[in-house]
Amino acid sequence: MADLELRHLRYLVAVAETGSITRAARRLLLTQPALSRALRSLERAAGVPLLVRGSHATELTAAGAVLLADAYDLLERSRIALERARETETLTVTAPACDVIAVAAASRDFEAANPGVQIDVVPRDWLAPEELRAGTADVSILRDSFDRHGLAVESIMTEPRMVVLGADHPLGERERLTLADLRDETFTYWAGMSGAEAAHWTGADVDGQPRRQSLRIRSVTDVLAAVALGRAVVYAHGSTLPEKLPGMSVRPVEGLSGSRLEVGTPSRATGAARLFVEHILRWPAWRA
Template sequence: MELRHLRYFVAVASHGSFNRAAVILNITQPPLSRQVRDLEEHLGVPLLVRGNNSVKLTEAGELFYEEAREVLARADDAVRRVRGETGKEILRVGYAPSMTTGIMSAALARFQAAVPGVRIELADLSSREINELAAEGRLDLVVTPGVSVAKGIPGFQFTELRRLALVLVLSERHPLAKLKRIPVARMHQLPLVGLAKDNFPEYVPTVRGMFKPFGVSLRFISLVNDGICTLFEELEANNAAAIFAEGISGMMPRTVVMRPFAPKLPGAPVLIGLPALRPKPHAETFARLLIEEARTR
C-alpha cells in the first residue's frame, strides 16, 4: 500500500464521487477507480458503497478515512519540514472555478509575486462543501455563486465580486445550437439537465427565478450531484441543454457549445467572503486582488 492509494481514497471519500475526485486530482476516472479497488483488496474489506453518481463510506471506510487523513497530514508535514516550509502561512480558498474564470490565475500571480512566503490552497468545492468547511473554520476565503449560498455561511462577510451573464450550454448536435442567440420563450419546457440540491441547493431555485418574470417554466429531466463533468455527460447523452453562468466556457468539452439569451437576462452575482471576525490579513489582500482583476474584465 502506497501513499497515493490513501490520497486517492481520501479524495473520493471527501467529495463523495469518483468523477469529482478525478477532476481535483487531474487524472481520469478508470485509473482512480482501480487504485481504490486495489486498496480495498489489500485491506480485505470494502471501504465504499458505490452508487450511480456518488459513493458512501462503509463502516470500515469511516474508520479508515480518519486514519488515512492523519497519515497524509503527517506525510505532508514531513515534506514541508524537509523543504523548509514549516513556518509558511497557508490560505485556504474554497471556490467554483467557473465563478473565477479569467481572474484567478492573474490574481494568484500578483499575490505570489507580492507575498512569496504565503501559499494559497485552492479547493474546487460544491456549494454544500463550501458552507460546511467555512462553518467549521476550515476556509479563509470563499467565492460563492449568489446570495442564497452566502446566507448559509454564518460568520462570513460578503462583497460582490462580479456578475456573470447566464447562457445556454448544449451539445453541438442540439437543434438550438444553430442559433446565435436563444429566445427566452424557447426555454419553456425545454428538456434541461442541472445540478441537484444535495450539493448545489441554490441552483434550481436561482435559475427558475431568472425565467419566472418571462412566464417561462423550466423542465429538468435530470439533476446530478457530482458536478460539472457528470452534467456534461448527461447533457450529451440526453441531447439536452443546461443553464449556467458564462464562466463555464473554460470547462466545456469541445463537443459542447454555449449561446447567450435574447433578451439578455440579469447577471448572476458572484460573491467573495471573508470571516467577519479577525480575517487573515493576507486573505484580505488576495480578496482585494481578485476584486481588482474582476473590475478590469
C-alpha cells in the same frame, strides 16, 4: 551513498568544540556509547575517517575539518529554513472548478507580493460556503444563490449567462434565444441545491414559472456529458466557457439573469485572508 543526518553534524560540532567524546556526550545529553556509535555511522556515510580518538582527547582528521566547516553552514541553513517555515501562513481558498484557473493566477500574484503567505486553491464542483462556516476554508470564491449566514461577502462582478446545448439540438440553429424558447427543456440539477439555487440555474428566478424538468448531476463531468448526449441543457457564465465545446453549442438568452461572482470569508476575517480578498477584488482578469 548513505543519507547525511543533521543530528550527526551536530554531534561532530560538539566533539570539535569540546575536544572530547565524553564532554560532547555530556553537552548533548547522550551516553558516550550512543555518541560513539553515531559518530561511526557518520564516518561510514562519509567513507573516510573523521576523528582521531586519543585516550585524553579527540581531534578531527583533515577530512573531518573539511566536513566541520560545511557542517556549521548546513546547520545554520536548516535553522533558517525551519524558522521561515514556521513564519509561513497558509490560506485555503475554495473555488468553483470553472473559476480555478483565474483564482490560481491571482493566487500566484498574491504569493509573489506576500512571501510569508502560501495559497492552497481547492476546486469545488459546487458552492462550498459551509466550509467557511466550519473553518476548513479561509476564503471562498462563490457564485449566485447561497446561504450567506455568518459570512462576509463582497461582489467581484456580474456577467451574462448563456445556454449550452447539444450540437444537434434544434434551437442551436438560432442565433439568439429567449427564456420562453427554453421553458420546456430539461436542465441539469446539482444534488443539494436549495430552491433559490435551482430557480436561478433554470431561469425560474426571472419569469416566475415553476422549475423546469431537471436531470440530477453531481459533477462538472456529469453536466458536460448530459449536454453532449442531448439529455439536458445548462445555463453557464460566459467568462469560463472555452471558445469551442466539442459536441455542444453556446447561444445567448434574452432576459436571463446574470451570474454574480463573489468572494466570501467567515465574518470579521482579518490578516492574510482580508489581504487576499482585497487582492481578488482588484485582480484585473475579472474585468477583462
